Amino acid sequence: MKVSQLLPNNINFTLYGHLIQRCTDRRLTRQAKQLHARLIISSTTADNFLASKLIAFYSKTNNLSSARHVFDKIPHKNTFAFNALLIAYSVHHNHIETLKLFTSILSRRDEFLDLAGVEPDSFTLSCVLKAMSEVSALDGPLSARMIHCYVVKNGLHLDVFVGNGLMTYYSRCDDLLSARFFFDEMPERDLVSWNSMISGYSQGGLYEECKDLYRVMLGLRDLRPDGFTAVSVLHACAQSADLVFGMEVHRHVIDNRIKMDLSVCNAIIAVYAKCGSLDYARELYEEMSEKDEISYSTIIVGYMVNGFVEDAMKVFRGMSNPGLSTWNAVISGRVQNNQYDNVLDLVRQMQVIGLKxxxxxxxxxxxxxxxxxxxxxxxxxxxxxxxxxxxxxxxxxxxxxxxxxxxxxxxGAQIIFDRAKDRSVVVWTSIISAYAAHGDADVALSFFNKMLHSRTKPDSVTFTAVLSACAHAGMVDKAWEIFDLLPKSGIQPLVTHYACMVVCLTRAGKLYEAVEFVEKMPTEPSAQVWGALLNGAAESGNVELAKLVCDHLFELEPENPTNYIVMANLYAKAGKWEEAERIREKLSDTGFKKVAGLSRIETSEGLHSFTAGRAANERRNRMS
Structure with a gap:
């Protein structure tokens, strides 16, 4: 049927709707606009069905303003029309408008009920939750709690698509407790449900929970992990350096013939590379028929993590046009390997080629x-x-x-903290660590108390920072109080926490209390703990205790020259020259040399470095 054959009188909306749908599917833009024009010329107002077809057409032709105009002209809107515009906004990632439109449904809902029976359904909620997952909770006009209450009140929580959307939102907001609660309460879970929760744990840093849930999924009869599942679990294995579990996932991928697409291949390589199996990672990398930016970044990160900076740089230099993510991997890797000198040059080179x-x-x-x-x-x-x-x-x-x-x-650090909107655990920990490093234990503890009152749960790193502050200030009683908080916060004391307590006790002159504390440790003391006790013994001049501690250290880390130097100096200070010389000979036999000290001074020309032992510096006259 030709457009010219359609008369403006007695228009069949259903026929018009199907014609516009056909024009949309076949990308017949001009013909669809002609159909819409005839409606306008005939002063015909489209009903919800026909308007929805026009909205879909204008959405597909990237004309959202016309789509909204069609929507606004509908006299009695129903859920179908609202969903059509929500889909248009969602497809074009216009998430703020999606949330505003849904707000208008809720705020004017009673008015519309009498006219057209507008009732948000599972499809409406799916679009809204997707939008909320993409924008900050601070930016959007809605809250997750509001949506959650609406979902439960109207029985929509029984819909698997709505449940998946709400769970994904909580996961992306790092509220994994709420996400897991909703996951557990879902009457029906599909593959997307399992993948959303597993991915949430993986991206949120809860790697053990990610692997545990994957194990549960393996026991299901009607669902099996797919490539998306594998990528999430492999990421958790790589980040937690769990090579054994990563190999099990790799084997599952092969045995179950899961498609080895780029994302799966990259995730497998990341596990082997980050866990130290670089040769095998490189072998898999070389066998890839197709590589993308992530492939290169993955092998570069693997080399960097294991200290093979030059190998990483060789891969980087071999790339024809590295993208921003690869440049970031190289810059981050050099910093992590304490190769600071060329970092700013890399940033400048990156900007020269047009990357910001x-x-x-x-x-x-x-x-x-x-x-x-x-x-x-x-x-x-x-x-x-x-x-x-x-x-x-x-x-x-x-x-x-x-x-x-x-x-x-x-x-300046304080100003940054005060202006931070998202005061997550890492932000609180950073400001506590800042004051702890400067020996201001009172302020560090004050921030720790504020953190607890803000209901932000401290992690193991936070406790290390607070205990370190107590150690610097010799606040033994407070340190014990903080240490006892660890199990109450659901955290198993780590080696660093025990070491901080040893430092605190020895600095307060409680050397034998520190020895007793080490002896009562539930696990074998590590080199870090023995090292803290050695420093305490050295400061108090207790040669016998230091000798006993050093015996453990020489066994645990025979290649650490610091232990030899501390013991030799302690013997010398006590006048035991023969013992001191014996330790120095032992150090010499290991082939280690004391690392030269490095000093920096700031001048009008910038920052300059000086290494101990150098007789001269060519710029010394200009710096005088």
Missing amino acids: PNSVTLSSILPAIPYVSHLRGGKEIHAYAIKINSDKNVYVVTAMIDTYAKLGFLS
Whole structure:
């Protein structure tokens, strides 16, 4: 039927709707617009069915303003029409408008019920929850609790699609407890449900929970893990350095003939690379018929994590056009390997080829600033972060606090913290660590108390920072109080916590109490714990205890020269020259040399480094 054959009188909306749908499917843009024009010319107002077809057409032709205009002209809107516009906004990632439209449904719901029976359904909620997952809870006009209550009140929680959407939202907001609660309460779970929860754990850093849920999934009769499941669990294995479990997942992928697409291949390589099996990771990498940016980044990160910087750089230099993620991997890797000198040069090279640093770049280079620049350099990066709207990113915030603290600019670190909207556990820990490192235990403890009152749960790193502050200040009673909080917070005391307690006790002169504490440890003391006790014995001049401790250290870490030096110096201080010489000979036999000290001074020309033992510096006259 030709458009010219359609008369404006007595229009058949159903026929018109099917014609517009056909034009949409076949991309007949001009013909669809002609059909709409005839409706307008004939002063015909489209009903919900016909309007929904027009909205879908304008959405497909990227004309959302016309889609909204059609929607606004519907005299008595129903759920079908609302869903059509919600889909249009969702497809074009216009999440704020999606949430605003849903708010209008709720706020005017009683008015519409009498006219057209507008009732948000499972499809409506799926679109809204998808939008909420993509925007910050602070930016959107709705809250998850509001949606959750609406879902339960109207019985929509029984719908698997709505349940999956709500669970995904909670996961992306790092509220994994709520996500798991909803997961457990779902009467029916599909593959998406399991993958959403497993992915939430993996992305949220709860790697053991991720692997445990995967084990449960393996026991299901009607559902089997797919490639998406494998990628999430493999990521958890790589991040937790669990090679054995990663190999089991790899075997499951092969045995069950799960498609080895790029994402699965990259995840498998990441496990072997990050867990130290670099040869096998490189073999798998070389066998890939197709590689993407993530493939290169994965093998580069693997080399960097294991300290093979030059191998990583060789792969990087062999790339024809590395993207931003690869540049970030190289920059981050060099910083992690304490190769700070060329980091800023890499950033400049990246900018020369047209790539702009993002929040990942900034959080990667900030730890290098105290070693290669000065306070001005830190402030310049801070200013750039503000310029590109990355100053609220949690990783940039924590890196800035740490950088300012190391540069002695505690007031700047405090300002960053005060302005942070998202005060997650890592942000609280960073400001506590900043004051602890500067020996201000009172302020560090004050922040710790504020953190507890804010209902932010401290993690093991937080406790290490607080115990370190107590150790520096010799606050033994407070340290015991904090240490006893660990099991109450669901945290098993780690080696670092025991070491901090030993430092605290020895600095307070309670050397034998520290020895008793070490002897009562539920696990074998590590080198870190023995090292803390050795330093305590050395400070008090207790040669016999130091000798006993060193026997353990020489066995645990025979290649650590620090232990030999501390013991030799202690013997010398006690006048036991023969014993001191024997220890020095033992150190010499190991082939180790004392690392030369490095000093830096700031001049008008920038930051300059000096290594102990150098007789001269070519710029010494200009620095005088």
